[in-house]
Amino acid sequence: MTAMSSNTNETSLSAxxxxxxxxxxxxxxxxxxxxPALIIITVILCAIFAPYLAPHDPQKIDxxxxxxxxxxxxxxxxxxxxxxxxxxxxxxxxxxxxxRVSLIVAVIGISISATLGTILGLTxxxxxxxxxxxxxxxxxxxxxxxxxxxxxxxxxxIPSGMYIIILIVAFFxxxxxxxxxxxxxxxxxxxDFVALARVAQAxxxxxxxxxxxxxxxxxxxxxxxxxxxxxxxxxxxxxxIGFGVQPPTPSWGNILSEGQNYLTTAxxxxxxxxxxxxxxxxSCNFIGDWLRDALxxxxxxx
Amino acid sequence: MSDVVLAVNKxxxxxxxxxxxxxxxxxxxxKAVDGVTFEINDGQTFGLVGESGCGKTTIxxxxxxxxxxxxxxxLFKGKTLAEMNNEEMREYKFSIQAVFQDxxxxxxxxxxxxxxxxxxxxxAGGFTKVDKEDRVKELLEVVGLxxxxxxxxxxxxxxxxxxxxxxxxALSVNPKIIILDEPVSALDVSFQAQILNLLGDIQERFGLxxxxxxxxxxxxxxxxxxxxxxxxxxxxxxxxAASLYSEVQHPYTRALLSAVPIPDPxxxxxxxxxxxxxxSPLNPPKGCRCHPRCSLKQVICAEQEPEFRAGHRxxxxxxxN
Amino acid sequence: xxxxxxxxxxxxxxxxxxxxxxKAVDGVSFKIDKGKVLGLVGESGCGKSVTxxxxxxxxxxxxxxxxxxxxxxxxEDESGNExxxxxxxxxxxxxxxxxxxxxxxxxxxxMTSLNPVFTIGNQVGEPFRLHEKLSGxxxxxxxxxxxxxxxxxxxxxRIADYPHQFSGGMRQRVxxxxxxxxxxxxxxxxxxxxxxDVTIQAQLLKLFEQVQQESNMAIILITHNLGxxxxxxDRVCVMYAGRIVEDGSVRRIFKEPAHPYTRALMESVPRxxxxxxxxSIEGQPPNLLFLPTGCSFWPxxxxxxxxxxxxxxxxxxxxxxxYVRCWQYSGGTVS
Numbered sequence: 001m002t003a004m005s006s007n008t009n010e011t012s013l014s015a016x017x018x019x020x021x022x023x024x025x026x027x028x029x030x031x032x033x034x035x036p037a038l039i040i041i042t043v044i045l046c047a048i049f050a051p052y053l054a055p056h057d058p059q060k061i062d063x064x065x066x067x068x069x070x071x072x073x074x075x076x077x078x079x080x081x082x083x084x085x086x087x088x089x090x091x092x093x094x095x096x097x098x099x100r101v102s103l104i105v106a107v108i109g110i111s112i113s114a115t116l117g118t119i120l121g122l123t124x125x126x127x128x129x130x131x132x133x134x135x136x137x138x139x140x141x142x143x144x145x146x147x148x149x150x151x152x153x154x155x156x157x158i159p160s161g162m163y164i165i166i167l168i169v170a171f172f173x174x175x176x177x178x179x180x181x182x183x184x185x186x187x188x189x190x191x192d193f194v195a196l197a198r199v200a201q202a203x204x205x206x207x208x209x210x211x212x213x214x215x216x217x218x219x220x221x222x223x224x225x226x227x228x229x230x231x232x233x234x235x236x237x238x239x240x241i242g243f244g245v246q247p248p249t250p251s252w253g254n255i256l257s258e259g260q261n262y263l264t265t266a267x268x269x270x271x272x273x274x275x276x277x278x279x280x281x282x283s284c285n286f287i288g289d290w291l292r293d294a295l296x297x298x299x300x301x302x
Numbered sequence: 303m304s305d306v307v308l309a310v311n312k313x314x315x316x317x318x319x320x321x322x323x324x325x326x327x328x329x330x331x332x333k334a335v336d337g338v339t340f341e342i343n344d345g346q347t348f349g350l351v352g353e354s355g356c357g358k359t360t361i362x363x364x365x366x367x368x369x370x371x372x373x374x375x376x377l378f379k380g381k382t383l384a385e386m387n388n389e390e391m392r393e394y395k396f397s398i399q400a401v402f403q404d405x406x407x408x409x410x411x412x413x414x415x416x417x418x419x420x421x422x423x424x425x426a427g428g429f430t431k432v433d434k435e436d437r438v439k440e441l442l443e444v445v446g447l448x449x450x451x452x453x454x455x456x457x458x459x460x461x462x463x464x465x466x467x468x469x470x471x472a473l474s475v476n477p478k479i480i481i482l483d484e485p486v487s488a489l490d491v492s493f494q495a496q497i498l499n500l501l502g503d504i505q506e507r508f509g510l511x512x513x514x515x516x517x518x519x520x521x522x523x524x525x526x527x528x529x530x531x532x533x534x535x536x537x538x539x540x541x542x543a544a545s546l547y548s549e550v551q552h553p554y555t556r557a558l559l560s561a562v563p564i565p566d567p568x569x570x571x572x573x574x575x576x577x578x579x580x581x582s583p584l585n586p587p588k589g590c591r592c593h594p595r596c597s598l599k600q601v602i603c604a605e606q607e608p609e610f611r612a613g614h615r616x617x618x619x620x621x622x623n
Numbered sequence: 624x625x626x627x628x629x630x631x632x633x634x635x636x637x638x639x640x641x642x643x644x645x646k647a648v649d650g651v652s653f654k655i656d657k658g659k660v661l662g663l664v665g666e667s668g669c670g671k672s673v674t675x676x677x678x679x680x681x682x683x684x685x686x687x688x689x690x691x692x693x694x695x696x697x698x699e700d701e702s703g704n705e706x707x708x709x710x711x712x713x714x715x716x717x718x719x720x721x722x723x724x725x726x727x728x729x730x731x732x733x734m735t736s737l738n739p740v741f742t743i744g745n746q747v748g749e750p751f752r753l754h755e756k757l758s759g760x761x762x763x764x765x766x767x768x769x770x771x772x773x774x775x776x777x778x779x780x781r782i783a784d785y786p787h788q789f790s791g792g793m794r795q796r797v798x799x800x801x802x803x804x805x806x807x808x809x810x811x812x813x814x815x816x817x818x819x820d821v822t823i824q825a826q827l828l829k830l831f832e833q834v835q836q837e838s839n840m841a842i843i844l845i846t847h848n849l850g851x852x853x854x855x856x857d858r859v860c861v862m863y864a865g866r867i868v869e870d871g872s873v874r875r876i877f878k879e880p881a882h883p884y885t886r887a888l889m890e891s892v893p894r895x896x897x898x899x900x901x902x903s904i905e906g907q908p909p910n911l912l913f914l915p916t917g918c919s920f921w922p923x924x925x926x927x928x929x930x931x932x933x934x935x936x937x938x939x940x941x942x943x944x945x946y947v948r949c950w951q952y953s954g955g956t957v958s
Contacts, residue, residue: 192408196471199366199400200422214412353820460907490666491847495891495903502900517820524893524901547896561825563850565892567873576822579790 033290036283043280046096047103054093055081059248062088067266083268085258094250095273101162101239101251102280106231109169114224116170117177118216124178125185126208135178142175155243162251165235165244173227180223184216218295222288229284236277252277307379307511308365308398308479309341314373315360319584332583334360336535337374339610342479342528347505347512349526349543351519351558353580357535358515362483365513366400396426399472403484405464409456415442415467416452422475441470444507445500462493469500473508482514486521498525519562523547531555534583534591540615551616554592590619627697628657628808628841629678634692636670636677639685645911647673649865650692654944655858657808658839662852662873664888665862666908671845674862675811678843679728680710680718698725698808724754727807731814733794737786743770743797744782750804765804772837773800773830792823796830806838813845828854849892853877858944861885864909864919866935871945881947883924918950926951 046053068084069076076083082091124135151168158164188194189212197207232252238244239253247254252273259270316331335357342348350358363369365376375382378394386394399422402408409418417424419441420434429437438452445466456464465485472480485501486494502525505512516522522529523543530540531552539552550556557576578595581587587594593603598620608617636648648670655661663671676682677689694710710718722728727750730736737746748766751757757765763782770778773796786794795815802810812831816824828851835842835855844855852859852873859876861869861884869882880886890902906923909915918936921927928950936950 192402192404193410195363195366195368196400196402196408196468197410197421198368199398200471200475201395201425202421203425206425210413211410215410353822462907490908491849491888491891492666492904492908495893495901496905498893498901499903518893519821520893520895523895524898543898558821559895561821562895563824563828563848563854565849565853565877565889565894567853567877569853576825579792579823580820 032294033286036286036290039279039283040287043099043276044103046099050097050100054090054096055079056090056093058089058093058097058250060089062090064088067262069266070268082272083266085255085269086262086266091255091269091272094255095252095276098250098252098255098273099276099280101245101249102232102235102277105162105165105169105235106228109166109173109231110224110227112166112170113173114177114220114227117174118181118213118220120174121178121181122185122208122213125182126189126204126212132182136182139175139178142172145172147172151238152243155238160243160246162245162249165238168238169231169234173231177220177223180219181216184219185212188212188215221295222292225284225288225291229281229288232277232284233281305344305379306341306377307344308513309339309377310361310365310374311339311377311382312374313338313361313364313371313376315357315364315369316372330584333535333586334583335364336586338532338535338537340528340530340537340540341377342511342513344478344511345505345509346527347514347525349522349529350513350515350532351517351522351529352532353517353558355534355580355583356532357583358532359483362400362481362513362515365481366398367395396422396475397478398481399475399477399479400481400483401465401468401472401485404488405461405468406456406488408468409464411456413455414452415447415454415456415459418456418467419452419471419474421471426475437474438470441473444473444504445470446496460493461489462496465489465493465497466500469497469504473504476508477510479511479513482512482516484516485514487516487518494521501525519559531558534580534586536591536617537610538592538617540610552592552618553596553598553620557595557597590617592618626657627654628659629655629697630695631674631678632693632695634674634677634694635690636673636682636687637690638687640912643912646865646914647687647911648677651862651865651867652692653860653867653870655809655841655843657841658835659857660835660842660844660855662856662859663843663845663862664847664849664852664859666847668908668911669862670865671862672813675728675813675843675845678710678809678811679722679726680713680715681722696721696726696809720754723750723807724805725807726809726811727802727805728811728813729795729798729802729815731817733786733791733798733818736798737794739786742783742785743789747782747797747800747804750801754805769800769804770797772803772834773797775800791819792826795819795823795827799827799830799834803834803838803840807840809841809843811843811845814847815844816851817846817848824851831855849877849889861888864914865911866919866948868920868949869947871941871947872943875941875945881941881945881952882920882949883926883951884920918948 062084065077065080065084065088067086068080070083071078071081080090080092082095084090085094120135124132151172154168155164194207194211197211235244235251236253236256239251240257242257245251245254247258255273256270259273262269313335314337315335316333318328319330319332320327321329338361340348350361352358360369364371375384378397381390383391383394416435416438419438423429423434423437439449442449442451447463447466451459456467459467482501486497489497498521501512504510512525514522514525523546526543528540529543529546530537531554532538533554539555541549546555547559550559561576576595581594589605590603590608593599596603600619602619608619610617632652634648634651635646638645638647651670651674653661663674665671673682678694682689689711692711695707696710697705697707699705710721713721737743744766747769748762751762751765766782767778770782775781775793775796786797789797799815816827819827831842832855844851846852856873859871859873860867861876861882863884869876869880869885871881876885877889880889887902887904891904893901904923909919909922915922917932917934918927921931924931930950936948938946938948939952940946
């Protein structure tokens, strides 16, 4: 195996590097997990273009069409493709709008936590000493907090809504980014190219930003992708128990929550948002695992 | 005799060893470099050899200012670093560059070859983008790489090519001195010869002074004018490369030389196999540091540390030649 | 105790990767006699380790696969009859009886080949437990015996130590002890001294010589250090891009290298006491995915002509079993 990786690394400098690169990129995409990627793209498109894609207003009540089953089952109507809920709102439109909530929470929340965590991890690993000890003790404390209880406590004091979930995600999510970044920085710091940058009289700032920071990005990308699934799940759970996004604004969690009362009479209300949630989380995890392999330079060569 | 460009005088570096569960307490010192003195003439090559842990890499780090000295001094053009003003210090820092052992670790995987090579110019300041591009092109040619390689990333190069990039980078700010820390140890035989020849060529072309550090005596001998042999933080013998092999004096050097397998099946193996292993530098033997492994040892060796003798300089109590 | 021990014929080990087929070993044939030392020499990626791992059938699969050839191993069965077995035809269970018992291995890095959480006594005893079903005091006696053979001081005490309590050289002695514990007929040593200092290397080379003479086992020594080859080996196979380009006795290869690559290798090594400009083989070793047509060495060869670029050279006999694969060979050293 060692012999293998070493000889494939010795890529010769022959002509056609450019075309080979293009070819590599193509095979890279072709070998990616197509279905999870399609699911994620669909969800993103739904979130962005919800007003154009949704057949109805997600909050418009149609009392006459209450609990209409999906179009293909008995009693269904072509007007409401996935049926309606207990007040006659279109389920499909609500799920499409729900994707918005999920994605906004994931994107904003994770952006904040990942950025904060990475900066802290970089500082901690790079400067070491007391700075490192201080930051890492905070991380230890963060990781030992009972997230769910504290989140519930938060939510019961402050009026609930989407922003509260974002805050919770940002507040509780950064610590594992810090840990992972710090670990990578600690080993990068000892690499020869950092010593050589010092010999070339590069400033601390230059070494941090140009030499160290770009290297853990692969790991962080994987981490973010895996986190998206987790955060979407968290948002759903939180809205499900009634603390997150408040009705009538649709979120996958609160649709599910409403649907649970009708599980025996109107199975579709809880089933479809549940399926959407499952598909999205599954896809994120799948893509995360794939990225982990795809971004690994050792495996990429093969 | 040409001028001395770089010298070290009683260079010493101790690393504290800390231990303790709650509070760190210094429990002792690893005497990585313990009073080493040598000088390098302008345009010449000084080779440092020794087994792992003898302190040769620490000397490189001290000269490159990657570690602070414990004691002793570094002299550049006759002046110690401590006496230098900011301007002179800056001159020293850009006069000394380095090539390290592992070309897989010494090039930032996220930077293109052109940025890697021109980085010392970027940090030195005062160069335009065009200056840098021209210089990179010129340097790539000097080290024998195609101009197209400028835009490639390290993983697209082979080990030997990476080491060429590292050499080009070291040359970019026209240094006087290049420190070569095991420059070919990680390379295959054919690349090893390529890089050694390249180093010889550019030394002649740009009038460079080298300090080469290696565990491979044959490599050091091939490229050096003077060789210093280190053992446990001390220089035990220093001699012109031409005479080290023929007039070896120190028993440790002799053992080291005879331990190198000769690529000739007809050579009778007359090995003085050095018994035992290198003692811990945390607690080096008293007296002559070589005595526990030396075949010539006498009572005096365990008690008194031998001084460095003049001429073909050697630190041993006996005249073994 | 003479005669053939192992005969490898036209061995092909390929790796099936995304971008194509890497022919890491492509038609390798060699023989080794009982009690002899064969050196496999070449640069990294030339297929020397893959060849050795193929003999042990330890090729990671996927992506690797032995696609052709035969590896004939001649040994005595329980009743003392000589039998010749094709190792490639054995089932995975049958091959396990060979590994560690009749064919054994010492790897480059004792840091990774020893398990840090078991005592060395435990690890050295493993082959005895597996192959000889020993236990208790008998096992202990055997372990101490084998540690003595590799000259580890105070074996009865050190048996309870963990790998990190040993120095690099001592650790490699432990690995060697594991390798020779069941008196194998063939030991494969893959760069056994590369990670060590010269003085420790010298100690280990001496140990290898002693052990080899004591037990008369054959050794396949994989190394890039020609000095070690000159000292230990009887025969040498020089590999380049997955093929053996020259096979011969050590003396002949060092005196009269027939292949331009062998010659270049010899001249590119710096030698003590002979300061001169080194001969250097220009260019890069080929990428095994994009091998040149014809002889794979021609882009770096100063003797190459049209014929070399078109067809891979056939085997040309030199004397005895020695052969070379080069179009330019016409007796003596190429020049």
